[in-house]
Amino acid sequence: MKENKILVLLVHGFFRNHKDMAILKTYLSDLGQEVYAVNLPTSFQSLETIYTSFKKQLLEIDTTSYTKIHFVGHSMGGLIIRYYLSKHQVPKLGRCVFIGTPNQGTRLADLGLKVPLAAQILKPIKALHSNALAIDLPQNDPVPDIGIIAGTNHRLITGYFLKKPNDGRVEVAATKLAAPLMKDFVALNYVHTKIHKEKVTADLVDHFLKFGKFEG
Numbered sequence: 001m002k003e004n005k006i007l008v009l010l011v012h013g014f015f016r017n018h019k020d021m022a023i024l025k026t027y028l029s030d031l032g033q034e035v036y037a038v039n040l041p042t043s044f045q046s047l048e049t050i051y052t053s054f055k056k057q058l059l060e061i062d063t064t065s066y067t068k069i070h071f072v073g074h075s076m077g078g079l080i081i082r083y084y085l086s087k088h089q090v091p092k093l094g095r096c097v098f099i100g101t102p103n104q105g106t107r108l109a110d111l112g113l114k115v116p117l118a119a120q121i122l123k124p125i126k127a128l129h130s131n132a133l134a135i136d137l138p139q140n141d142p143v144p145d146i147g148i149i150a151g152t153n154h155r156l157i158t159g160y161f162l163k164k165p166n167d168g169r170v171e172v173a174a175t176k177l178a179a180p181l182m183k184d185f186v187a188l189n190y191v192h193t194k195i196h197k198e199k200v201t202a203d204l205v206d207h208f209l210k211f212g213k214f215e216g
């Protein structure tokens with residue numbers, strides 16, 4: 001087995017697919033990371049169904065050939081990672097980075113639940129609202145280092161319905177996790193739909209995965 005063979009798993013967000021992580025994948029690959037982007041049914045399926053698909057795809061990866069496995073999620077992708085880690089102890093688990101993830105829920109999902117039939121059609125929003133059931137701590141002991149990147153550019157139409165600062169989809173305060181989960185935090189002036197596609201974001205992700213902090 002090759003020494004220090006590390007895998008970075010990318011998990012996309014709500015109403016997206018693996019192609020949404022293509023730019024981040026390219027940036028991280030250029031930085032020397034081996035990267036794999038999963039493809040999940042995050043538009044019309046429940047969190048439990050998405051989790052089942054995620055678990056199946058991870059089983060198809062020969063993780064035994066790697067010395068460490070990192071997880072990086074954008075938006076709902078971070079919740080999917082947290083949900084998975086709350087149910088499985090992952091051998092050789094490395095670090096995690098969540099980008100624009102509504103760890104405390106998002107008010108937009110609260111509004112969406114008030115729209116007739118929205119919850120039945122767009123099932124993932126049940127996991128995104130602010131009163132969603134809490135996700136348990138990761139099974140791994142000690143828990144993995146988690147870095148959180150939030151956006152502060154609210155210039156999407158939906159951003160005007162949220163408390164500032166926000167990234168147009170998620171309020172900054174809602175991205176944060178309590179100790180011992182959140183190891184480091186950084187805010188960038190980008191909107192939710194672009195933040196994970198910026199070079200500076202990839203550089204921060206790469207640095208955190210290597211050193212457990214975003215800077216220094």
